[in-house]
Every structure is written in structure tokens, then in C-alpha cells.
Amino acid sequence: MRGGVFGLLCSALLLAQDAVAQRPNAVRGNKPKKWVMRSVAGADYACKCYPGDDCWPNRGQWQKLNNTVGGNLQVNIPPGAPCYNTFQGPLGDVATYNAAECQKVTSNWNDEQFQIELPAAGLWTYFTNDTCRPTTTPTDTCTLGYYPVLVIMAKTAAHIQAGVDFARENNLRLIIRNTGHDFLGRSVGWGALVINTHSFQDIKFSDAWSGAGDYSGPAVTVGAGVQAFEVLKQANALKPPKIMVTGECATVGVAGGLVQGGGHGPLTNFYGFLADTALEFKVVTADGDLKTANADTNADLFWALRGGGPSAFAVIVEASYKIFEDKPSAGLHLDIDQSHTTNTTLFWEAVRVFHGYSTHFVDNGLYVYYELGTTGQNLHVHPFVGIGKTPEELQAVLEPMFADLDGLGITYTTSEADFPTFYDLYQAMFEGEMAGNSALTGGWTIARQDVEENHPAVISAFQTVVSAGSFLIGHMWSAGHGLPEEQWGDSAVNPRFRNVVDKLITIVPVAGNAPLADKAAAQDKLTNVVDAALREGSPNGCAYINEADPYEPNWQEAFWGETYSRLLEIRQKYDPDGVFYAVSTPGTENWEQIETGTRLCLKI
Template identity: 85%
Template sequence: MRGGVFTLLSSALLLAQDAVAIAPDAVSVAGFKAPSWVLRRDGGSNYACKCYPGDYCWPNNGQWQKLNNTVGGNLRVNIPPGAPCYNTFKGPLGDVKTYNKAECDKVTSNWYNEQFQIELPAAGLWTYFTNDTCRPTTTPTDTCTLGYYPVLVIMAKTTAHIQAGINFARENNLRLIIRNTGHDFLGRSVGWGSLVINTHSFQDIKFSDQYRGACNYSGSAVTVGAGVQAFQVLKQANALKPPKIMVTGECATVGVAGGLVQGGGHGPLTNFHGFLADTALQFKVITADGILRTANSKTNADLFWALRGGGPAAFAVIVEATYKTFDDKPSAGLNLDIDTSHTTNATLFWEAVRIFHGYSTHFVDNGLYVYYELGTAGQNLHVHPFVGIGKTPEELQAVLKPMFDDFAKIGIKYTSSAANFNTFYDLYNAMFETEVAGNSALTGGWTIGRKDVEENHPAVISAFQTVLGAGSFMVGHMWSAGHGLPKNQWANSAVNPRFRNVVDKLITIVPIGGNAPLADKAAAQHRLTYVVDAALRNAAPNGCSYINEADPFQPNWQEAFWGDNYPQLLQIRKKWDPEGVFYSVSTPGTEKWEQIETGTRLCLKL
């Protein structure tokens, strides 16, 4: 199936697009130069929209053929991952017979495997924003449609392929998506009617003992291609002598040169070195005009600043990134669980949660990173793990002793286990749990400021109870992005200044099927925005929101995501992408953009 159907030249799917309607005069949209807009009316408002299959401006077969030649035959028609389980994929470019039992069995058995989904051309690891279409099934006669998956994919192998894709999308006013791993909670790796540029093949990793570049830095560094994932670079860094480490996310499958750094990039080393964005030394990028550029503190410095936390898929496509690396250290870790096997008394359980979370400032001030889940299985506090980088088990236990003493005072039982490791990398592989793909949910989140814990902690715990009571659950990350980073470096990246005083970053999850009735989806979104996350926002007014793990539809998202940095980011966006070639929900400059007609067409409100 993949050898024929996915190769554009061996299919006839695009031939139907040669018979298009006579094109009307090009629509002029103030401030945007794209030659072809599609006028629509939705909800009483007028819109100018990107071009989609069936529109007069959708490229014809000859144009797609020319693009395919330009990108070395790497343009593919996209078919949803679950299609081999169906007799027919009913796509926007034509029907395709897709049933293949062996392929279906493979997809079904690997559906929840992150790396399997990552290696696919245009899958989203979490399926809500795909419209949850065409999931694996045991009934081949069911209907498989494209849903909100992209229409076509460029499997880019060179920078020239990326440039060609950007130019083609700009010249034809297509919705463009940049995908590396699809590791995204907000659906930014998929999009109805879109063209995707897949950058996952860019796998180069190069280490340097003494980086010499524009930044005032001469230590060790690593340069990675756009497709490199955390587990890949960490493994190679650990093999160096002495072993090195870099700031990455908690999840090992995340790409380290794209959306992670553009959103900021927090992880277990954030206490010591800030965000991944704070460690960036240089980028090679392709901007919306299709030009390959270097961005660092001396060359295109405004772009360099914006790429360091100013918003994913907003300013340019990163093809290569250079980061600082650091000496790895012996580390200790400890797991903690309190659940119904320890107590069924809700009052006692929440008192234990209050004690645990009340020590968040103590934990981060002592250099700990804490990853925890709350309410994933009802009354459940799952801390896996407490991380003490550079600490012995005795030193880690000493930091945690006041918490355990308070647990003893209230008589709460718990399960705990500790371990010691030669390096943090060893701890990372042994103690962080594997995450899964393939589930459907809405994701929100908020952060808890130091002042909120110190002055308003009872309200914070009450907000936690509201979150769980609304059918949601939470994932917490305790760190301080201002703890180990010199204050004179805080403004060097575009991340929200409020993050420097955060001690806990929360992800909230509201389970909902992507194919649920529209009324149910609207109700779930309302519950996330105005019940779940609103409780956290009200209880923690000194917090902020992290663009990669948050509700993009929250009120005043500009302030929540970037604070005082937003006006400058908006001006930089207008400079580098004046035509709106790139789009990512709720990023600088997207105020006038909406996905109308049940979240399909991307349009400018007139």
C-alpha cells in the first residue's frame, strides 16, 4: 500500500482536479499579498480563506506534478494511518482501495506507540484534532475519510525541498503545516485541506568541545537537525567522555529543534539552565520568503530572539539548531504513590496532596525536578519521579524528609522507592515512564507562581479539586526556570517573563472523542476553558500559560503565553511573515485568523 498509494506519480488521484471552475478575479485582502483568496460567509461574518480541494485556486495536476519533480519525487498523497483496516479510503482527491490485513494488524498493534506514529508521514500523536477519523477497526466496511488530516505531504530530504514547499504554499495560498514528530497536544501537526512539510529525515547530530559563534559562549555544544529526537541526542551525548547532557523535555520522543524550543522547552534540567530556548546558540532556518538564513545574537537577532520561545510554527522553519551542552552528573531519584490502596478517605488524601504541593518551592529551591500525575485513576497521586541531579540518595532524602515527616503526622500511608544512578541520563531512562499516543482529549494548563504557593495555597488545592471534580486530571512539572539561570540572561529569550517565578507547570486533560457530536465537543471546550483552567487561573494569578501544553482558546491568550513580550513578537511576525504563510493557533499575529465551518477552512475575518 505505502509504495503505491503514497507515491504521487503512481496514483491518479489528482487528475480530477484538472477540471476546475473558472477563476474569478483575485481577491485583495488588506495587508496580505496572497494572489488567491476564497470568499466565504460563516456565522454572519465574511471571510477570505486559504485555497482547498475543489476551490478555483487549488493547484491543478500539472502544478502538483511540477512540485513533485522539484522535491525529488517526495510529494505524497496523505492517507490516514488506520486506512489499511478499511476497504476504501474516501479521500478529497478520490477513492482508494486500502484494505490490507497485515498492515491493519500492524497499525492496530502499534496504535498507542509514540515512535510508530512519529515515523508516519502526517499522523498526529493525539487524535482529537484529526476529527478522530479512520481509527483502526475490525469492520472493513466502515467509512474511512481524511477528517482533518492533511491532504498532501512533502517528505523533505533537503533544505531545497522545504524551500520548494514553502514557496508553493505561499504562491498558491495553501494552508501549510510543518511536522517533525507530530508530538503536539494542540493539533498543530495536522489541519484540514493542508499541505505538510515533514522534516523528520533531518537527523544530523554534531558535538563540539568548544563552540565558537556569535554568542558570548565558548563551552561545549551540539548541533542537531530538525528531525532529531531527545532520546537520540541524549544517547550520543552520554557516550562522550566525559558524558554530556542538554536541556530536553521530559518525554524522550519529542523533537528538540522545532516546536519544543519555539515554545520554550522545559524539562528536568530547567532548574539549572532555564528553558531549552535559554540554551540556544544559533539556528538555521527557512523564512516565509523561502530563503535559508542564519539566526543568532548578531545575525537576524530579532528572529533569533523570537525563535527562542516566541511561538511554534510562527516565524520560520528550523532546519538546524545549536544548543549548549553540560557535564552530566550522578543523580538520585525517588518514586511516590498515594492512592486508594493507601486510603479511601478523601479528606485525608487531599491533606496529603496539600502537604506534597506545599513543598513545591522547597523542592525547586533545593534543585529538585518533580514530575507527577494527579487524578489519572481517581483518587491518585503518582509522583514518578522526584529527581535530584548531582545529589546522592541521602541528599535527596534529606530534601524530602520534611514532607515525609508531615505525612507521618497525619497518618497517611504511601508507597515509595529510591534509586541511585551514575548519570542523570541513566535515571532518565530508568525512572521516567513511557508515554502513549493514539488517545483523544482536549488539553489545557496553567502554571503556579511562587507567590501563589506562599500566599494562596489553600485556593490552589481547592482549584485542583475543581479540576478533578470536572472529570479532568492533571500532570504537574515542578521546576524553576529562574533558579539556575543568571537574572541578566532572563530576557535573552522570548519566553514569558512570568515563567522565571513559576514553581509548578500543570497540564490539564479533558477526555473527549475527536468524532464526538459537535455539541459535546463545544461543551468539553467550555468546561476546559471556563471551569477547569479558570479555577487554576483564579487561584494562581501570578502564573501564566505554556503555549505547547495549554488551552489555545483561553481568554487573553496573548498575555497568558507571552506577557510583556507580546507586542515585540507581533512586530517581528509582521516583518518575517507578512503574508501569513505560517499558521499555528494562538501564536503572535493570528488574531484575525479563524478555522470556520466546523474547524475546517483557515480564513481571515474581514
């Protein structure tokens, strides 16, 4: 049993208090609202309302909300609960064991799409506290951990509006969840109410955009729940085939967190970020209103939604983007590992050669996806992508690198192929990703200037990352290569991204249910060893909010640079009371998750 019906909700809520209390007076000038006051280490906090608090909504209020959202409110039960006799939830215990369902969950635990289709699962489990994983011992304990408490499986914009209104009026922590495809724990949160937008699956193509702005080419309008593989498949079926900017991973949603973080992918060399191609959004703002945001209407909100931070300004219901003609493309895989050399010095020389050509690759329109150190001494480039190139043209771009590798005397493995469209290459050459793992993720970018002026420092940073037991996932592109410079400021992404040639994700494995001391040590390693090395190696780089350390030092500068002050003004205009929250996004400076990362509170 993975998500109980509202009858279960009603019976469980008998265990919650019915009283509703108003906390006196405004916190920092806000309107009177329900707050839970806390003091920690001499600091005072006003916190959101959670189960067991006097201000937690009563049965009647939840029933009214359920009626408003068409019966689509449900208690959230962790995905692994069918493997346990009992789910011990904050609203009461529920008998959950089901052998067939347990087998289904266990066999599909690492499948991204399986997890995506669940009401409130996080694809990476660290920020759930790694609770209630599938087990063969049903008597083990299954608790909610940091999963949310209740979920609205929204089917209409009105359902989203009702959820936003209810969270605002009752001062609840609110989570917006589409696919759960994030590394920073934004899709989960202790004691929260979730609005799940994954049911919004409409896809509409237009030969000529007739909306706001001066663009008149082909476009696509997608619902909030549409994933990359779905829209790319339909775009490929058009005559002639079309393509849009999406992430490298096919299961990512293309409206919502991706575009609000910027949205980079294999076409970034040509068209910039997904945010740079956005034409219009339909959104629900913190006041519960359904708004249109484009170049002419709510233009400030439109700018902020294009890279200004996920779950920060509004809930995206629908998004419209430019699309482009697809082109024949060529791809090539490259592997250098211990089957090629056990000489550590030689291996790192090969890495230096490979990465030293990053500016050359992106200047010639290539996209390069690679992993470094996943199994120790391993460089796995899968793939080099030449959009609009023949295999011969791709080889010509790569020939100087191969000549230098040959000069080192190192062997390597390659395979190449050509395709009638980039979409076909995307289907064939990119490797699938897995869900259900637990780790901390960070990241940084490598600036062109640092490759050109001090590349040995970059490689030294890579060595530090790998020697610390972490590994790197790299994405070589240039968000300023194919986009006219006069358009760079049309979206809220950090201007430094226009001079980036490599965007890195760092991974520090750690169990979500590890002892607190071990978690603290892993976070310290990520922030002050792994990512610190990259910051030192590329001081002209920046960080990408969707794939970064959530506790990145000086995050305002790292994520947004000179755009931050404007983003902060827009956040204060559209969400002055903090209805929306995602860690390290504009306007969250005074918000903290206290009491071992549970209660979301405003420091006063």
C-alpha cells in the same frame, strides 16, 4: 497503504479542478493572491485554497512541485486506512485494505514512535476528527477528517524551501510536522499541505562553540528531526558524558516546536528553558529564503524563535544548543492512592502537604514529575529527581515532607535509586507515554507567590479539576533558579515563567468524532471550569503554549505577557501574509478556522 506514491497523486488529481483563478485584489493590503471568499454569520472571510476550489493547484503544478522535491510529494492517507476497504479522500477514492498492514497498525496504534515515523499522523487524535481509526469492520467508512491532504517528505533544505514557496504562491494552508508530538493540533489541519522535517537526523558535537555570541563551551548541532532520546544517548557516550535541556518525554523533537514554545524539562532548574540554551538556528522563512539566526545575524528572529511560538516565524532546519557535563543523580518514586486511604479528606490533606513543598523542592534543585487524579484518588510522583545529589542528599530535601505526611497518619509507597548520570536516571525512572488517544488538553502554571501567599486556593483549584472528571500532570521546576537574571530576557518566553514553581497540563477526555455539541461542552469545561479554576487559584501564573488550551482566554498575555508586542512586530516583519499558522500564536488574531473547524480564513 499509508501514503501513496505520486502516480496515485496524479490519478487522484484528475478528480480535482484544473482551473486556477486569481481572486481580485488585496485583502488588507496584501499582494494580489488566490482567495476563497466566505461569509459566516454576517462576517466576511478570505480563505486559503482547498481541494475543489477553483484556486486549488492543477495537476501540472503538483507534478512540477513533485519534481522539485525529488519525488518526495505524496498523498496523505490516514494511518488506519489499511483496515478499510476504501479510503474516501478529497482527491478520490483509493482501495486500501491490507490485512497484514491492518494488524501492524492496530498493534502499534498506541506506540508513539510508530506514529512519529508516519508522514502526517497526530500523536493525539482529537484534532484529526478521530477519523479512520483501526477497525475490524473493513466496510466502515474511512475519510481524511482533519488530516492534511498532501505531504512533502523533505530530505533537504531546498525541499523545505520549495514547499514554503508553493504554499505561499498558491495560498495553501501549510503545516510543519516533525514528530506530530503536540496537544493543540498544530501538526494536522484540514485540506493542508504538510512539510515533514523528520528526516533531518544529523547530530554534531563540538568541544568549544566558535559561532556567534559570547559562549565558548561545548555545544551540539541537531537536525530538525532529531528526538531527545537520540541526542541524549550520543551525548552520554562522550568522554566525559554530556547532557542537554530536553523535554521530560524522550520522543519529543529537540529542534522545532519544542524550542519555539520554550522547552522545559528536568534540567530547567539549572539552565532554564531549552530556548535559553539555544546558540543558532538555520531556518527557512516565509519568503522561502534559507537564513541563519543567531546573536549577530537576524538577531530579532533569533530572539523570537526562542520561545515566541511554534510554526510562527520560520521552519527550523537545524539548531545549535549548549550542552553540559552530566552528573550522578538520585531519584525517588512516591505513590498515594486508594490502597493507602479511602478517606477523601485525608487524601487531599496529603496532596496539600506534597504540593506545599513545591517552592522547597525547586529551591533545592529538584525536578518533580507527578500525576494527580488519573484514576480518581491518586497521587503518582514518578519521580523526584535530584541531579548531582546522592540518595542521602535527596532524602534530606524530602524529609520535611515525609515528616508531615507521617504526621497525618497516612501511608504511602516509595522506591528510590541512584545512578552514575542523570541520563541513566532518565532511562530508568521516567515512564513512557502513549499515542493514539483522544482528549482536549489545557494547562496553567502555579506561581511561587501564590503557593506562598494562598496555597489553599491552589489545592481548591486542584479539587475542582479532579471533580470535573479531568486530571493533572505536574512538572515542578524553576526556570529562574539556575539562570542568571540578566539572561532572562535573552529569549522570548513569558517573564512570568521565571517565578513559576509548577507547570500543569490538564486533560479532558473527549472523542474527536463526538457530536459537535459534545465537543463544545468539553471545550467549555476545559476553558471555563478546569483551567478557570487554576487561573483563579494562581492569578500570578501563566500558560505554556505547547501544553495549553488552544483557546486560552487573553492568550497573548497568558502565553507571552510583556514580550508579545515585540513578537508581533517580528512576525509582521518575517511573515506579513500569514504563510505559517498555529492557533493562538503571534499575529493570528484575525485568522479563524470556520465551517466546523475546517477552512483557515482571514476575517476582513
